[in-house]
Amino acid sequence: MKILIADDTPINVKQLEVMTVKLGHRPVVAFDGASAVAAFQTEKPDLVFMDIMMPGMDGITAVQQIRALPTDRWTPIIFYSALDRMQDIVSGLEAGGDDYLAKPASTQLLKAKINSYARQIALQSKMHLYAEELARWREDAEEQTRLGAHVMSRLTDAAGLRDQMVRSFNLPAETFSGDLLCAARAPGDVLNLLLADAAGHGLAAALSAMPLTQAFYSMTAKGFPLTSIAEELNRKLKAILPADRFVAATLAAVDVRNQTVEVWNGGNPDALFVNSKGDVVMRWSSRHPPLGILPAVLFSGVTETVVFQEPGDLVMSSDGLTEAENRAGEWLGIDGVIKLLSTLDNSEARFQHLQDGVTAHLQGLPGRDDISCLMATVPINRRRQFRFAAPQMINQSQFAEWRLDVSYNAQELRYIDVVPAVLGLVTQVHALREHQGALFLVLSELFNNSLDHGLLGLDSMTKTWIGGFEIYMQQRADRLAKLDHGRVELSFLLHQDESRAVLDITLSDSGPGFDYQNRLQDSTCLSESNEQTFGRGIALVKSLCDQIVYSGIGNKVWCRYVVSDLVQDK
Numbered sequence: 126m127k128i129l130i131a132d133d134t135p136i137n138v139k140q141l142e143v144m145t146v147k148l149g150h151r152p153v154v155a156f157d158g159a160s161a162v163a164a165f166q167t168e169k170p171d172l173v174f175m176d177i178m179m180p181g182m183d184g185i186t187a188v189q190q191i192r193a194l195p196t197d198r199w200t201p202i203i204f205y206s207a208l209d210r211m212q213d214i215v216s217g218l219e220a221g222g223d224d225y226l227a228k229p230a231s232t233q234l235l236k237a238k239i240n241s242y243a244r245q246i247a248l249q250s251k252m253h254l255y256a257e258e259l260a261r262w263r264e265d266a267e268e269q270t271r272l273g274a275h276v277m278s279r280l281t282d283a284a285g286l287r288d289q290m291v292r293s294f295n296l297p298a299e300t301f302s303g304d305l306l307c308a309a310r311a312p313g314d315v316l317n318l319l320l321a322d323a324a325g326h327g328l329a330a331a332l333s334a335m336p337l338t339q340a341f342y343s344m345t346a347k348g349f350p351l352t353s354i355a356e357e358l359n360r361k362l363k364a365i366l367p368a369d370r371f372v373a374a375t376l377a378a379v380d381v382r383n384q385t386v387e388v389w390n391g392g393n394p395d396a397l398f399v400n401s402k403g404d405v406v407m408r409w410s411s412r413h414p415p416l417g418i419l420p421a422v423l424f425s426g427v428t429e430t431v432v433f434q435e436p437g438d439l440v441m442s443s444d445g446l447t448e449a450e451n452r453a454g455e456w457l458g459i460d461g462v463i464k465l466l467s468t469l470d471n472s473e474a475r476f477q478h479l480q481d482g483v484t485a486h487l488q489g490l491p492g493r494d495d496i497s498c499l500m501a502t503v504p505i506n507r508r509r510q511f512r513f514a515a516p517q518m519i520n521q522s523q524f525a526e527w528r529l530d531v532s533y534n535a536q537e538l539r540y541i542d543v544v545p546a547v548l549g550l551v552t553q554v555h556a557l558r559e560h561q562g563a564l565f566l567v568l569s570e571l572f573n574n575s576l577d578h579g580l581l582g583l584d585s586m587t588k589t590w591i592g593g594f595e596i597y598m599q600q601r602a603d604r605l606a607k608l609d610h611g612r613v614e615l616s617f618l619l620h621q622d623e624s625r626a627v628l629d630i631t632l633s634d635s636g637p638g639f640d641y642q643n644r645l646q647d648s649t650c651l652s653e654s655n656e657q658t659f660g661r662g663i664a665l666v667k668s669l670c671d672q673i674v675y676s677g678i679g680n681k682v683w684c685r686y687v688v689s690d691l692v693q694d695k
Contacts, residue, residue: 126150126243129170131161131187132205133179137228141174141205144235150243158182162190170200171246172239177206177217185220192221199249201242205230270300270328285309285342290316290379290503292476296445296483296496303330304443304497305337309345311378312548312565317345317354318377320499321416322393322443324370330495333370336361337416347545348565351378352426355389355416359424362417373415375441376428379501385594386439386503387430391415394447394459398503399475400437403467407431427602432594438472439501440479445494452488461486472502519556519626521691527554527619535608538576543613544568551617556626556688563669564628564686570666571632571682572613577601579636579680580611611635619688626688627671631681638678 130141133156145152153168155161159182161175173191177184188202201224204217209227217225226238285308286293293306303323311317319341323333337358344354355376362372373392380387386407388396392415398407409429442462449457465482469475476498483496529550533543548565552558577583581604587597616631666684667673673684 126171126246127153127168128239129153129155129161129164129168129173131155131158131164131174131179131184132176133157134176137176137205140232141235144232144239148236148239148243150239158184158187161187165191165200166194172242173200173202174205175202175222177204177208177213185216188217188221198253201245203238203242285316288316290501291318292473292500292502294480294496294498296492297326298445298492298495299327301326301328301331302495302497303327303334304445304495305331305334306497306499307338307341308499308501309342311345312348312562313380313569314382314562316379316381316501317341317351318379318439318441318499318501319374320393320441320443320497321372321374322445322495322497323372324415326495329370333362333366333417334372336365337372337374344545347549348569349542349545351376351387351389351428353542353545355391355426355428356421356424359416359419359426360421363420366417371415371417373411373444375409377439377441377501378428379439379503381504384432384434384505385430386433387428389413389426389428394442394444394462397440397463397466398431398433398437399440399463399466400435401470403470403475405463405467406435406437407433428598430594430598432588433503433505436505437503438466438475439503440466440498441500442498443495445492445496446483446498448494449483449486449492449496450490451486452490457483457486472500476500517559517689518692519689521621521693524556524621524626524691526621527617529617530615532612532614535580535611538580538611538613539605539608543576543615544572547615554619556619557628560628560686560688567630567666567669567684567686568615570663571630571684572615574663574682575613575632575634575636575680576605579634579638580608580613581605582636621691622685624691626691628686628688629683630686631683633677633681636680638680 128141128145128150130138130145130152132138132141138154142152142154153164153170155164157179162182164170165173175184175188184204184206191202202222203224203226204222205226205228206213206217207228214225224238226234285291286306288308288310291308295302295304295306297304303326305319305321305323307319309317319337321334321337323330340357340361341354344357358374375391375393375396376389377396378387386398388409390396390409390411391413392411395411396409397405400406412429413425447457447459447462462479465479466475469478479498531547533541544565548561548568551564552561557564578585581601583597583601583604587593587600590596612635614633618629620627620629663673669686670684671687673682675682
C-alpha cells in the first residue's frame with residue numbers, strides 16, 4: 126500500500142515513515158499542502174495522513190482540492206493534527222476527511238488505523254476487480270444479445286408472416302421472446318401456421334424454440350402434412366432439449382380451396398375460429414402435451430379438421446395473452462380475448478382492437494410472460510383457376526429426357542409421406558423445379574384417390590355429413606394403420622412432344638378400381654355447373670394437365686403435364 130504523509134514537522138513525518146515501512150507499506154512525503162496535492166496526482170496513494178497547519182496551503186484546502194480531482198476509487202484521508210477542538214475536527218471531516226487523529230498519537234493507535242484502512246482498501250481493490258469483471262461480462266452479454274437478436278430476427282422474419290391472410294403481434298417480456306410465430310405456404314397453396322411458446326422467457330426460451338423454424342419451413346415447403354410436421358418438431362426438440370425444457374405449440378393448416386382448417390394444439394390456449402359476426406363457431410382446445418416431452422413412440426400428431434362454411438378468423442395465442450395481468454392481478458383470460466374479438470366484424474379492425482385491448486388491460490405494466498397472437502383471415506373464395514408462375518422457356522440443346530419409377534407396398538404406405546417424398550425427387554430436375562406447386566396438387570389428388578379409394582375403400586360422401594370430415598380422416602387413419610397388403614406405383618417420364626417439354630405421370634394401385642367413365646363425366650358436369658365442388662379430385666387434375674386417361678378397371682391413371690415450350694438455340 127502507498128501512503129502519502131503531508132506534514133511540515135520532521136519528527137511527525139519520521140514517526141509515520143517508520144510505522145509505514147515497518148508494516149510493509151511505502152511512504153510518500155510532502156511538507157506543505159500544494160506539494161501534497163501534486164503528490165496525490167502523480168503518486169496516486171492508497172491512504173493519506175494530512176496535517177492541517179502547514180506553510181502556504183493548509184491541510185483543509187489541500188483536502189478540498191484533492192476531493193475535487195476526478196477519480197474512479199475511494200482514497201481514505203486521515204487528518205493528523207495538533208488541533209483537537211471539536212470545531213477543528215468537524216471542519217476536517219466536512220472538508221472531505223474520513224478520520225481525525227489528534228497529535229501526538231500512540232504507536233499502537235497509528236498501527237491499528239493503518240491496518241484497519243489497509244483491510245478496507247484491500248476490499249475496495251477486490252470490489253474494483255469484481256466491478257471490472259462485471260463490466261466485461263456486461264459487454265459480452267450485450268454483444269451476445271445483439272448477435273442473438275439479429276439471428277432470431279432472421280430466423281423468424283419469414284415472408285409468410287407478411288402473407289395477406291396473416292396478422293400477428295409478439296410482445297416479449299425481455300429482450301428475447303420465447304414465443305415463435307411462423308407462417309408459410311405449402312406447394313398446394315395451403316397456409317401453414319405455427320405459434321410456439323417455450324417454457325420460461327428470455328434468451329433461454331428463445332433458444333428452446335429456435336430449432337423449430339428450419340423444420341417447419343422446410344417440411345411445409347415440401348408439402349408434408351401437419352401430422353408429420355408435429356411429429357418431426359417433437360422428435361427434434363426431444364433430442365436436443367434438457368428434460369426440464371419443452372415448447373407448447375399450436376399448428377394449423379388453412380386450405381381455402383377445400384374450405385378446411387386443420388389444427389394440432391399441444392399446451393397452448395384454445396385456438397378459435399371467429400365468424401364475420403364475431404361469434405366463436407369453433408374452438409380447438411389443447412389435446413396433446415407440449416413438444417419435447419414425449420418420446421416418438423408415445424407422441425401423437427393427430428389433428429382436428431373442420432370444414433368452414435363461412436368466412437372468419439382463425440386466432441391462435443400463447444398463454445401470455447390469456448394470463449396478462451392488470452394492476453389488480455386480474456387475468457385477461459380466454460373469455461376476455463373472445464370479448465375483444467367479438468366486438469368488431471372487420472378482421473383488420475378486430476385484430477387491432479385485440480392488440481389495443483391487451484395494452485389497455487396491462488395498464489402500463491410489462492407482461493409477466495411473452496404475449497403473442499397469430500390471426501389468419503379465412504375467406505370463402507374458391508379459386509376457379511390456379512395461377513402459378515409462368516415457366517421459363519427451355520433451350521432444346523439443354524433439355525434431356527428423364528425417367529423415375531417408384532413403388533410403395535402396404536408397410537411403406539403406413540409410415541411414408543409419399544407425395545412429399547416423391548415430389549422431392551421430381552423437383553430435383555431443374556426443368557420441373559418451378560412447377561412444384563402444380564405438381565404437388567396433381568400428385569396429391571392422384572395419390573389420395575389411389576390410397577383412399579383404391580386401397581382403403583373410403584367413401585368421399587362421408588365428408589358431406591355434419592362433422593363428416595373428421596369422421597373421414599379418422600377412418601383413413603384407422604384403415605391405414607391396419608393396411609397389410611396392397612401397392613401403389615408411380616412413374617414419371619419427362620420428354621419432348623413435338624415442340625413442348627412434357628411430363629407424363631402414371632399412377633396405379635392394386636385395389637379393385639372404380640367406374641371411371643361415370644366419374645370423368647361427373648367431374649366435367651360438376652366443374653361447369655357446381656361451383657362448390659369445382660377444384661377437387663379429377664376435375665382439379667383435368668384443369669392442370671393437358672390430358673388425363675384412366676384405364677383397366679379404373680386403378681390406373683395416366684396424365685400429361687405441359688412443362689414448357691422448347692426453343693431452338695440461337
